[in-house]
Amino acid sequence: MLGRYLINFKTGDLPHDEVDYLVIGSGIAGLFTACAAQETGSKVLVITKKMVEDTSTERAQGGIAAAIGAADSPYLHEEDTLKAGAGLCDEEAVRVLVNEGLSRIRDLVSMGTRFDRQDGEFALTREGAHSQRRILHCSGDATGAEVQRVLSFQARAVNKLPILENHYVIDLLVQEGECFGALVYDDEDAALKVIWARVVVMATGGAGCLYHHTTNPEVATGDGMAVAYRAGAELMDMEFVQFHPTVLALPNAPSFLISEAVRGEGGVLRNIEGERFMPRYSDQAELAPRDIVSRSILMEMKRTRSPYVYLDVTHLDGEKVRRRFPTITRTCAAYGIDITSEWIPVTPAAHYMMGGIKTDLHGRTCIANLFAVGETACLGVHGANRLASNSLLDGLVFGRRVVDFAHPRIDFSKPIRKPSFDFQDLKPEPPVDTEEIRDELRKVMQQYAGPLRAADGLEQALAFFDRWRFLREYEANTPQEMELRNMLEVGELVVQAALARTESRGGHYRSDYPDRKERWQKHIIFRRQ
Numbered sequence: 001m002l003g004r005y006l007i008n009f010k011t012g013d014l015p016h017d018e019v020d021y022l023v024i025g026s027g028i029a030g031l032f033t034a035c036a037a038q039e040t041g042s043k044v045l046v047i048t049k050k051m052v053e054d055t056s057t058e059r060a061q062g063g064i065a066a067a068i069g070a071a072d073s074p075y076l077h078e079e080d081t082l083k084a085g086a087g088l089c090d091e092e093a094v095r096v097l098v099n100e101g102l103s104r105i106r107d108l109v110s111m112g113t114r115f116d117r118q119d120g121e122f123a124l125t126r127e128g129a130h131s132q133r134r135i136l137h138c139s140g141d142a143t144g145a146e147v148q149r150v151l152s153f154q155a156r157a158v159n160k161l162p163i164l165e166n167h168y169v170i171d172l173l174v175q176e177g178e179c180f181g182a183l184v185y186d187d188e189d190a191a192l193k194v195i196w197a198r199v200v201v202m203a204t205g206g207a208g209c210l211y212h213h214t215t216n217p218e219v220a221t222g223d224g225m226a227v228a229y230r231a232g233a234e235l236m237d238m239e240f241v242q243f244h245p246t247v248l249a250l251p252n253a254p255s256f257l258i259s260e261a262v263r264g265e266g267g268v269l270r271n272i273e274g275e276r277f278m279p280r281y282s283d284q285a286e287l288a289p290r291d292i293v294s295r296s297i298l299m300e301m302k303r304t305r306s307p308y309v310y311l312d313v314t315h316l317d318g319e320k321v322r323r324r325f326p327t328i329t330r331t332c333a334a335y336g337i338d339i340t341s342e343w344i345p346v347t348p349a350a351h352y353m354m355g356g357i358k359t360d361l362h363g364r365t366c367i368a369n370l371f372a373v374g375e376t377a378c379l380g381v382h383g384a385n386r387l388a389s390n391s392l393l394d395g396l397v398f399g400r401r402v403v404d405f406a407h408p409r410i411d412f413s414k415p416i417r418k419p420s421f422d423f424q425d426l427k428p429e430p431p432v433d434t435e436e437i438r439d440e441l442r443k444v445m446q447q448y449a450g451p452l453r454a455a456d457g458l459e460q461a462l463a464f465f466d467r468w469r470f471l472r473e474y475e476a477n478t479p480q481e482m483e484l485r486n487m488l489e490v491g492e493l494v495v496q497a498a499l500a501r502t503e504s505r506g507g508h509y510r511s512d513y514p515d516r517k518e519r520w521q522k523h524i525i526f527r528r529q
């Protein structure tokens with residue numbers, strides 16, 4: 001059973017805990033689900049790989065999409081989501097998202113989220129591929145930080161939820177298609193433990209760190225997807241990786257996101273010759289869907305032999321720009337750019353995984369008692385390309401639905417089951433330099449499985465993954481080694497799916513198959529044999 005687990009272990013030898021719900025991850029999807037579960041009176045435990053706030057949610061700038069404007073409706077939101085999804089959205093899931101999303105926004109408000117207001121109403125901005133102004137935001141461009149603050153407070157102070165930080169999920173304990181809990185590494189005490197649970201919810205976020213350039217925090221290494229895949233869950237739509245068009249491109253700066261809302265408020269893109277180029281590529285210009293803007297930027301970078309293009313807001317009212325985008329203004333200033341008078345160098349970077357653990361509309365996977373929600377899950381709500389600012393909403397809507405579905409079906413009169421697991425097949429020390437392989441992986445993915453793909457590059461990427469397949473014979477002894485294994489697992493699936501899909505659609509663009517094809521109106525699903 002090589003490739004099933006990352007370490008040798010025997011559950012009977014390990015300390016253990018038991019809970020009704022084990023929620024893995026502390027972003028919007030994890031904390032919202034955990035709070036909903038806690039409110040049923042169940043025993044809930046959240047574990048998170050680093051600190052509670054080390055999440056993609058914390059970094060979200062633009063906001064949360066919801067059809068609350070006077071001229072808007074869930075129907076229009078649905079239409080825009082389906083159009084961005086390029087024919088691969090699950091229509092029912094989208095309908096659930098846009099309709100139930102309105103109540104979930106009210107939940108966030110009642111928990112204390114301070115959305116920006118104008119003249120007493122919610123201030124709404126616009127982002128790419130939205131036909132209406134429908135993006136709620138907080139403190140200008142710090143929406144995620146506010147949502148994370150509110151949910152962390154709600155979870156810890158109000159709900160008194162136990163949250164274990166620096167706890168890394170190694171593998172799921174699954175027998176005969178049923179999940180009984182998880183094997184966990186406590187990085188503070190350098191100890192293994194078993195957590196038995198009636199319900200396990202994966203809310204581990206995305207996999208942007210597979211790429212050299214990413215907007216994601218360093219925890220986003222695809223762990224949840226890899227762990228679930230090893231346990232027998234299905235992964236779907238792995239070829240669909242969304243690249244955000246505008247990330248700060250300075251040699252000494254981190255990959256800092258420059259929100260799409262900046263273009264929504266009138267920012268324009270210029271190549272290094274100063275030409276505004278987007279109208280040449282799309283009628284929607286800077287507000288075209290992200291895949292189109294990202295590809296257009298890459299083409300301009302190639303044509304002008306430049307590692308970046310510019311985002312220009314210097315024609316907008318400087319005071320308004322500073323007020324509307326305080327985080328972006330401050331961060332760019334820290335790297336020597338006054339955005340009100342200078343153009344911002346930007347480049348596309350990996351931002352969001354549309355693919356992930358396949359679930360139904362209640363977050364159910366094909367493994368009993370195992371659920372997935374948020375970016376790590378894939379129920380088809382984003383199709384081949386996520387509409388901007390739909391991801392926070394996704395975490396709320398489908399997080400709530402997990403609990404609404406699971407809770408009435410749990411038989412609390414029965415004790416939590418704890419079958420024994422014993423696995424001893426792995427060799428002790430892998431003879432490799434983890435950091436070196438990780439760096440190479442990120443470069444390979446960036447070069448061959450990024451926004452522009454073709455068969456020869458994807459084959460080269462597959463050869464890279466083949467080279468490291470022997471690592472499955474060895475134990476992964478540290479969280480760094482475990483992350484690397486997960487990245488190798490998920491990266492290879494992205495590449496395999498990208499190679500198989502011989503067309504271009506949404507976030508997946510093949511320069512050797514540039515057109516969308518009717519016969520590819522379907523999903524690629526992986527399941528470990």
Ligand code: SIN
Binds near residue numbers: 062258259260351391
């Ligand atoms: C942004 O602010 O541009 C990011 C919003 C998103 O990815 O949904």
